[in-house]
Amino acid sequence: MLFHSNDFLHFLVFFVLAYFLVQWSRLSRNAVIVLGSYVFYGWWDYRFVGLLFLTSVVDYSCGLALGRYASDAVRKLLVAASVLINLGLPATFKYLDFFRESLASQLALFGLDLDWAPLGFVLPVGISFYTFQSLSYVVDVYRRVVPVTRNLVAYLAYVSFFPQLVAGPIERATRLLPQFNQRLSIDPGKVDRGIWLVLWGLFKKVVLADNFAPLADMAFAQEAPGAPLVVLGTIAFAFQIYCDFSAYSDIARGLANLLGFELMLNFNLPYSATSVRDFWRRWHISLSTWLRDYVYVPLGGNRRGAPRIYLNLGVTMLLAGLWHGAALNFVLWGGWHGLGLIVNRAWTAWGRSRRLPAWGAWSLTTIFVLYGWLLFRAGSVDQIWQLTTGLARWSATPWLGPFLVNLSVLSLPLALMQVWQARSGDLLVALKLPWWAKAMLEGLLLLAIVAYWEPDAAPFIYFQF
C-alpha cells in the first residue's frame, strides 16, 4: 500500500478511527497498531507477512534469552543467530541469484556448464529496513544498552509500525520501543507538525519526484549524451531520489506524530553539505548511523590508526552500496563514497589549516555527490563509462532548452523551501508562519497534490531496496 494511493487513504480513515477507540488501553492500542501494520504490509503481498512475523518473534526470543543467560559465549551465539536470520533473509532474496550467476559464469570458464535457471525471487518490500531495525534491538540488548522487553505485542508493534515499516527511518529500540509502553499525548502542536510533514512529503513525492523522474529517465535513456545532458540528467536524478526518499521519511514522521509517536529525522538538507562526511550526517541518517554503530565501530572505528580507519570506512561504505542491491553500480557508488570519506578524513588530518572557503567546499562536495548519483542511476558499467566520457563531449540535444526549463521550474519550490529552512536553522520553519499564511501554504501544497495525484501511483524508489 503506497502512502499516495487511494487504498491508503481508505485504510488510514479506518485506522485512525480504531486508534481513537482504543485510547483507554495500551495493549489494545499496540494490538491495533500490529493488526493495522500487518494489513498495511500484507496489502502488497500477503505471502511475506510471515517473514515479518518470523523476524520479530526470533529477535524477541533472542532478547528474552539474552536477558536470561549471563554466559558470554551463549550471548554471542544468540546474537549470531539473530544476525544470521536478519541478514540471511534479505541476502537470500537480494543476492542469491547474483551469486549463482557469478558462480556459474566462473565455472563456465573451466568448461563446467551449469544450466541454472534464475530463481527469480521477489524481494519482500521493506525487508532491508525492518530486519536492520529488529537486529539493532538484539545487539543493543547484548551490549546492555537497552533493557529486554517482555511485551511481545509492543515488540511486534515496534518492528511492524506501518509509518516506517517499508522505507524507514530505521529506528532504534532506545528511541521507538519505549514509546509503545508509554502513555502518549496528541496535542494540536503535534497534529500541526504531523499535517505539515505529511503534506510537504506528499508534495515532494507526487509533484516533484514523480516529475523529476521522467527527466532523469530521458537523459539516461540517450545512447551517447553530451556533457550538458549528462549533468542536467544527473541533477534531475539527484533531486528525484532526494524528493522521493525524504518524502517517505517526512510522511512517516508526520503519520507517527498524528498517532502521538516521534520518529527520528532521516534527512537534514543533505545537498547543503560541505564535505562528504557532512553529507553522510545529513543523508539517510538512520542507515548511516546504523552502519556506524553496528559495522564501523565493531570493525575498530576510529581506533587503531589511520590505515585501519580508512579500511573500516571503505568496508562500511561498500556494505552500504551492497545494501541497495547486488549490482556493480551500487557497489561502485558505495566505494566512491568510501573513497570520499577516506580522502575527507586524510585532508582533515593533513590540512587542518588549509580549509577551503565554504562555497568551494560546497561545490566540491556537490560535484562529488552528483557523480556518485551518476554511478547509482546508471544501468550498467558500460553506461557508467558512456556517461563519464560524455562529460568530455560538448554535444547539445535539440530539446535541452525545455529540459532546462522543466528542471528549473520543478527545482524552484524545493530550493526556496530548503534555503528558507537552512537560513532559519529550522526544518519546520513553515509552522512559525501566521495561521492564515500557513493555511494558504498548506492549501497550495494540497491543491498541487490533488492536481498531480494519480490512481496508478509510482512506487517510492527505496521500495526496491
Add this chain to the structure above:
Amino acid sequence: MRSHDYLGPAREWIRALAAPLTGITVLAALLHGAQGLGLLPPARPTDNTDETLMAFKGQLIRSHHPAEVILLGDSSCGTGVEAPLLRRLLPGNPRVLNLGLYIGFGLDVYGDVLSTYLEHNPGTVNWVVLLVNPQFLMNNSAAPDALDYWQRIAQPDRYGQDPQRHWLTRWSGAELLKDRLFKRLLPTPIPGGGLYGFTSGLAQYLADHEGSMVDVGKFHPPAHPILDQYTLSPTLEKPSRDFRRRIPAGAKLVVGIMPIPASVCPPGYAEQRDQLLRAWNQWMGADHVLTNSPARMSDNCFATRTHPNEVGQTLYTHQLARSLTQALGP
C-alpha cells in the same frame, strides 16, 4: 492503562485541522472566480503526444489557415506525408495542410475536422486527400466515444470536462491549476525523449511542418510475421457516404491506402489493395483513387508497422506528389 490522550483546547485542534482545508477552499474560490471572469488562459492539453497532436490540430482548424490541399486520415497519413515537401512538389505549389489524426477516430471525426476547418477557412480547399492504413478499412479500431473525446481535447473550453475525472479535482480547482497554469510552465516530457523531447517540441514541429510529424525509429519485423488479411467492412458504408457529403462543392476528393512494410505484405497484396480501394470508392464516390501509389515499401522506410519513418516519409511524399499530379493534372 491508558494508551494516549488527546490534549489541548478544542479551538487549537480546529485551527490545526482546518488550516489546509481553509487554504484549499480559498484557493479553489480564487481559481473558479478567475475562471468565471475569464482571467485564466485556455487549457493546454499536453499530457502526452496524442493530446498535443489533437490540441494542435484542433486549434489549427479553428484558425485562419488557408490551404488548397487538405490531408486527412489516420496516423499513417500524419506521419507518412510531409506537407511542406508535398507543396513544393505539386504543380503550382498549392498550400498543403496535414490534418491526419488516429486510426481510432473514424470517418465521423475526420469529417468533423474537415467541416470545422471549412467553417473557418471557406472557399480555399481544392483537394481533400484521405489516406488511411489498410487496417482502417476493417473498421474495428474506432472507439465508440471517439467524437466526444476528440471534441473535448480539440476545444480548449471543453478540455477538463472529462467525466472520468474525480470530483475533487474539479471542486478544488486543481484541474484549472494544472491544465491552465502548470502545463504552460512545465513542458511535458515524452518518454525516451526521441526527436521532440517534450510535447512542446512536438507542437513546434507540427507548426513548422504544417501539421506533419515524423516517427523516429526502426521497424523490426517479428521472426514469424503475421500477415494481416485486409477486408472492407460493411459498417464503413454509412460513415463513408456521410464523409463524402462534407466535401465542399468544387473540391475534389482523392482516396488512398498508405503503404505497409514489405515483410508483412500478404501475397498478392498490391492487387488486393487496389480492389479494396475500388470497392470502398463505391461508397466514397471519390474523384480519384490512388491505385497508382505504392502498396508497399521496404522495411527500412518504417518506424512501426503503420508509421513511415523520415526516409519513408520523404519517399512516399514524392510518390504521392507524382500520383496526384498524374491523376488530377496541373
